[in-house]
Amino acid sequence: MKTESLRGRDFLTLLDYSREEVETILDVALDLKRRFAIGEPHDHLLRGKTLFMIFYNASLRTRNSFEAGMTQLGGHAHFLEPGKIYAPALAGDERAYETERVADVARVLSRMGDAISIRCYGDPVGWVYGKAHEIERNFAYWADIPVINMECDKYHPCQALADVLTVKEKFGAFSGVKFVMSWAYSPSVHKPRAVPQSAIIAATMMGMEVILAHPKGMELDDEVLKACEGYSEKYGGSFAISNDMGEAFEGAHVVYPKAWAPAILHAPPVGRLDEKRAQEIFDANKGWICDEEKMKLAHKDAIYMHCLPCDRGFEVTNEVIDGPQSVVFDEAENRLHVQKAIMVLTMR
Numbered sequence: 001m002k003t004e005s006l007r008g009r010d011f012l013t014l015l016d017y018s019r020e021e022v023e024t025i026l027d028v029a030l031d032l033k034r035r036f037a038i039g040e041p042h043d044h045l046l047r048g049k050t051l052f053m054i055f056y057n058a059s060l061r062t063r064n065s066f067e068a069g070m071t072q073l074g075g076h077a078h079f080l081e082p083g084k085i086y087a088p089a090l091a092g093d094e095r096a097y098e099t100e101r102v103a104d105v106a107r108v109l110s111r112m113g114d115a116i117s118i119r120c121y122g123d124p125v126g127w128v129y130g131k132a133h134e135i136e137r138n139f140a141y142w143a144d145i146p147v148i149n150m151e152c153d154k155y156h157p158c159q160a161l162a163d164v165l166t167v168k169e170k171f172g173a174f175s176g177v178k179f180v181m182s183w184a185y186s187p188s189v190h191k192p193r194a195v196p197q198s199a200i201i202a203a204t205m206m207g208m209e210v211i212l213a214h215p216k217g218m219e220l221d222d223e224v225l226k227a228c229e230g231y232s233e234k235y236g237g238s239f240a241i242s243n244d245m246g247e248a249f250e251g252a253h254v255v256y257p258k259a260w261a262p263a264i265l266h267a268p269p270v271g272r273l274d275e276k277r278a279q280e281i282f283d284a285n286k287g288w289i290c291d292e293e294k295m296k297l298a299h300k301d302a303i304y305m306h307c308l309p310c311d312r313g314f315e316v317t318n319e320v321i322d323g324p325q326s327v328v329f330d331e332a333e334n335r336l337h338v339q340k341a342i343m344v345l346t347m348r
Ligand code: CP
Pocket: 058, 059, 060, 061, 062, 063, 151, 159, 307, 308, 309
């Protein structure tokens, strides 16, 4: 594959990338990880380049991995908080002297730097499902430089790449790996669907045996499910949905239990912004916790994954997340390496 095809590209969802392109990013990530491990300088790769990072939401891993990554590549990551700048807004959502049209922000930043990355979901877009992704697409339309998704309401492609890189490191291959993305209980219903949706996209694209497990009422986006079915047919894995966490865990090599919001929490037309009903559905499923009993159902060499932050004592017990099967810190570290690869390949 010509890596030239990645130069200047936006990175908004893995659905925009071929499997070959994703594998190239993973290969480059492993090479950058090797260089980082042995202290081989690579700060010439993006020397003098600037990444603008717009965070509408909080972050630990994403912000710090992009900032550290740009430093290691010789560039600079510039943090922009919508409360402290004119918040980028779509036409029709503008408020005088508080917001600035995305079209204008994108064109201004394109004159000053080399890429724009955005995190936006939930409250800043009133839980209108897809609106944050629309903002990112609008940035991509107007910007002359790559736009990178640092998590929107639909996708978290950087997390998904770190997830599959971690699986590759642990199992050496994807074929035959049973990957279970499961809903888990959290006291907070305000959880975007970006991580599970991107995880199942990446896992089916890599040809794993993928099970999506959740209680009734926690269904994910139909478009994503259709894409996963397509990838599983094309790449020789499988994709199935279960409403039983224990059944899904049977023989699994990878378990990835985390909370996400039901459709009903979202604003119309997807839901009815019904927090009370969302909380009722959550509270009826408190048994969806990843504990040592459930881990015993999985393969003896199974790994426990979570994007973090996790809700200890609710999504997972301390024994599991701090136990020998947990790979959550490898997964977090891999955010650094995959994002450096994305930046090097798209921002050159
Ligand atoms: N997993 C993840 O995106 O972490 P942060 O919310 O801390 O960035």
